[in-house]
Amino acid sequence: METDTRTTLLDALRNDLGLTGTKKGCDHGQCGACTVLADGRRINSCLTLACMHDGEEIVTIEGLGAPGRLSALQRAFIHHDGFQCGYCTPGQICSASAMLGEIEAGWPSSVTADVAGRPDLTAQEVSERMSGNLCRCSAYPNIIEAILDVAKAKGS
Amino acid sequence: MAAHHKMDDRVGRDRLEEMAQGVIGEPLDRPEGELKVSGRATYAMDGLPAGCRHGVLVRSTVAKGRLRAFDVDSVERLPGVRAVIADDRFIKNPAQGMAGKAPAQDTREILFFGQPVALVVADTFEQARHGAQILRQEVERAEDAPVSLDDPTAQLDTPSNKQSSSGDIDAAMRASPFTIDATYTTPGHASAAMEPHASVATWEDERLTLQASYQMLRYNRAELADALGIEEDNVRLLAPYVGGGFGSKLGIAPEAVAAAIASKELGTPVGVAMTRQNEFEMVLRRSDTRQRIRLAADETGRLIGIGHDALVTNLPGEKFSEPVTQATPFLYCGDNRAIGHKIARIHRTPSGSVRAPGEAVGVTALEIAIDELAAACGIDPVELRRRNIPDQDPSKEIPFSSHMLAKALETGAARFGWSKRNASPGEVREGEWLIGLGMASAARVNMLIESKASVTLTKQGRATIETDMTDIGTGTYAILGQVAAEMLGLPVTDVETRLGDTNLPPASGSGGSFGAASNGTAVFLACEEIRQQLCTKLDCNPEDLTLKDRHAVVGNRRIPVVDILNGEDIRGEGHVEPGEAEDKVRQATYGSYFAEVAVNSVTGEVRVRRMLGVFAAGRILNAKTARSQCLGE
The missing domain is CATH 1.10.150.120 ([2Fe-2S]-binding domain)
Structure with a gap:
């Protein structure tokens, strides 16, 4: 996929890929509603840019x-x-x-x-x-x- | 066909108890659970329509002033930005709960810091956010404006309908052997639901559809239509899942009006979600309070007088004021009473209903004062409260519909082990930790709000409930299904509940802890209507009809319900409204809290080690969701 360099992993999942199971609660790493698994590790997807995860395996709630x-x-x-x-x-x-x-x-x-x-x-x-x-x-x-x-x- | 009930008097029989299915009250899983745990439940911003643009609200950066102009050109030149919109119809803040009309408009007049002033719309969220962040505002700042509760320049209102007194509290204070005269302050609170306010607007000609996150859709539709200056019939709100409310989503909010206006102007769907920061700045807060409480008791600890004076804050012009003293007139006895209420007009985010408006801060302060009185009298806090339970509402001199405080105190004390408490402060230590036990009474006024629902028993023998009621996490999907299943003799899996759509019969909405009683009764009545129609078909009296496991039992006949329906649906409508019971009897929920708290004597760190709540919450419709409500929400 191609996306804006400003796009967070959270917004890429929700807006570009239509995976809306991951939720936006605070958009700055305080609430955890956007937690996903990146190469098996849990991360706040609002605190990281989509372009930093090229080639990684991202698992969302839809995948569980x-x-x-x-x-x-x-x-x-x-x-x-x-x-x-x-x-x-x-x-x-x-x-x-x-x-x-x-x-x-x-x-x-x-x-x-x-x-x-x-x-x-x-x-x-x-x-x-x-x-x-x-x-x-x-x-x-x-x-x-x-x-x-x-x-x-x-x-x- | 419709069944209507006006709540004038005690009904005197318990119809649900007369039913046979045995699902009412059972701790069943939530029917929408699978969707919620798998991320498939659709909240307001989930599933944006094709071509949907993104809007981001711009906020004021002064507490009071007048907006002269925006530097629109430099933002509209940005890639992807479609428009910078500031419309006269934009609203400053959310409508108060059940207002049914638009709140204050004209966002060029700035009355508080963080007030919405414009909306930037772009193709993507990132583009809109960038535009909103750099939009320059030309503002004419007003002179200094009061922003705190005790600012001497703040105008003080004393609404006459919120003052009351009987007897002579001053004389009672002078004459009593034990008195408390203390002032307490509580900070403001934010609702802070996990799902920020969000609205996605789509127009088809003159008809607006808004997928949004609101608690009370029939009021919200009226508020939105009024703000936009259009007919209510042209507005449809959808809110099948709401990510928490806590009062913050009672009234239509700025993002909804802005999304609707932008969508109309651009001819495309527009979605606007508040940021978390917006939630704290432009959503109604709970007022901070200052409360003076006076208690006068005789030698036995029996109250002779209660005084409760509250000072709260709100924006000039806002009608709401935190009902701090709501429970004081009826919770404890005492012939000499004085209730005072003042509002300081300040320029901060306006205040409104936040989870249990009134009692959350008012009963807290009153209960602290009662504890201080217990210490002054040397009477056990549970016993002091028990001695002061009135036998009728001492202010209105009307009976209680029921009164469970004594039972809640007694049950709580026994379960918690209150008798083991050491009443002398500082005596129980574990290393550097000081351990204390404490308790309080709980009270919350009961309300019934007009509500409608329809139920269809389909020719296949399944039931569908339809109402614009919301489920904000309180368990509406679960309990309405259980009410219908019980009444119609069906397994709960045979009942489908459709909520959150203003095309469906208008409900009470979720708020004030009245949803289950109000809308549950509407569903109950709709089912009574269906039962009546079945009786007509079976030629029997309602008392003689038993519905269980998809069968009707009348006398010695047991007939599958689908056979009675014989290829036809039966639809029933239920309509409940409040009546004279509100004035005839005092209605409230009671409970008790007990807690064991550890305080670190070195650092002051506070740890709640165990806590017990005992609540007389009326009929429990689902033991699992009811328990969850007691734990939180």
């Missing part, structure tokens, strides 16, 4: 699942009512998908007591690691339950 073939996280968000208005939800789910991989890979967070050990799967760890994704409806307790459910099912 669709009605009838939802991912485990998407199903858990529905079951635990991990959203209300739903606007932050695609970003939450993209973020959580990558976050679980980060825990699995042993990355510590600022609440990990032993940074050299394996981080525990606790509500506190999940809460800290998801703090870049705001939910104004305040579905946080349900979001954490949904994520922990999926993480524990994976681990068992």
Whole structure:
């Protein structure tokens, strides 16, 4: 694709490619509604220009699942009512998908007591690691339950 | 056929309880959940029409003044820019909730910093944003204008309908053994919904369609039509999904009017989304408040007097003022009462309804004062509140429709373990953390707003609900489906709910915590009408009809509903409106909050360690979405 050098990855996805599952909440990296996966890493797509991602694999919420073939996280968000208005939800789910991989890979967070050990799967760890994704409806307790459910099912 | 109900008196029976399907109140998943978690739910700016241009609002950079001119030429020369538009019909700020007419227009007169003054439209968002950022404004600045609550130059209004008193609060304060006279301040709040305001306007001849993000579509349609100077019938609003409201999307806002005008002028669809910064500058804020509270109690802690004087702020000319004292007249007893209300006129973003207008800041301050009184009297805070529950509305001297505060206090205290509280401050420590327990009463006035809905039982035996009601995250799709499924004896998957389209019957809209009761009742009535028509076909009384699992049971007959329909649809309309009940009884929701809070004695860091809310929220239509509402929103 060709796009304006000023076009953010977020606007390229939404306006040029018609992938509107990724949401614009603040457009300056504070809310996380635009979270996507770039080569597997979670990023705020509003804080980066499309032209900086030539050749990368970008996965958006549309790539994680669709009605009838939802991912485990998407199903858990529905079951635990991990959203209300739903606007932050695609970003939450993209973020959580990558976050679980980060825990699995042993990355510590600022609440990990032993940074050299394996981080525990606790509500506190999940809460800290998801703090870049705001939910104004305040579905946080349900979001954490949904994520922990999926993480524990994976681990068992 | 229509079923109409005016809420004059207690109905005295519980029809939903008489039904047999067993879905009402169940913790069912939201029917729109799959769309929301997969990014397929379409919000205002999702799915722009072909050829849609992008508009970006330009804001004022002074608090008060007059706009003389723009440097239009240098912006219109930019690649892709189609127009710089500043129209007399542009609105300064959003309409107040349920205004039904245009808010203040003429954006050349600047009354607050951040007010919209123009719209730059271009082929792409980047081009429009660049134009909006560099557009030079020639402004004649006014003399210094008051911008803060306590600015002595601000005009102070004392609206006569917002003052009330009975007995003698001053005498009560002098005569009582325990008194509190304290002043509290609260900061302003922004609604800050996750989805910024956004509107996409498309014209076909004289007919305007606006896909947008609003809470109360029937009012919004009237406000938009009035601002544009066109007939309401020529305006259609679509808002199937709304990314949060919190009051900020009650009234039509500047981006909608600007998008409509630009689209008409350019002959193409135009989409305008507010920036996050716009949300904080040109969307109605909650007023900051200063509240003086006086409490006078006898030896037993029983209140003899309550005084609540509030000072709030708003722009000159705005009718709304934060109803700070809304719950004070009925929450606690006390014969001597005084309510005062003043508005300081200042030049800041106008104030309006933000999540629980009134109680959010007013009950907070009152409850802090009650705690101070508890300390002064040496009475447990739960017990003090319990002793002061009135047996009728002490101001209007009318009965309560129901009163659940005592139960909420009692249940909350038991579940939280309140009896284990150490009442002496600073005694409970964990290392450098000081631990305290606290509680408060909750109250919120109940309202019913006129609402309509239609329900069609199709010849295939499925139901379709149609109303211009919105779901701002509150669970409208879920609960309306459950009401219809219960009433018509269907699984919820057999019910389709269509919302957010002004071509459908006009609903209450989402606001003031009245949506479920108002619009849910309209759907209920529409279903009653369908049941009546089924009874006619079956030649039976409504009391003798049971609908369950797609079948009708009458006496010893069990008949598939599709057989009764015999190839025909049945449509019912429901219409509810408020009536005399508003004046006959005091209606409110009650609850209690309990919290365990840790404060770091070195850094002052505050941590809420656990919190419990107990709410008497009336009939629960869906236990899952209702719980989510209690946790947040």
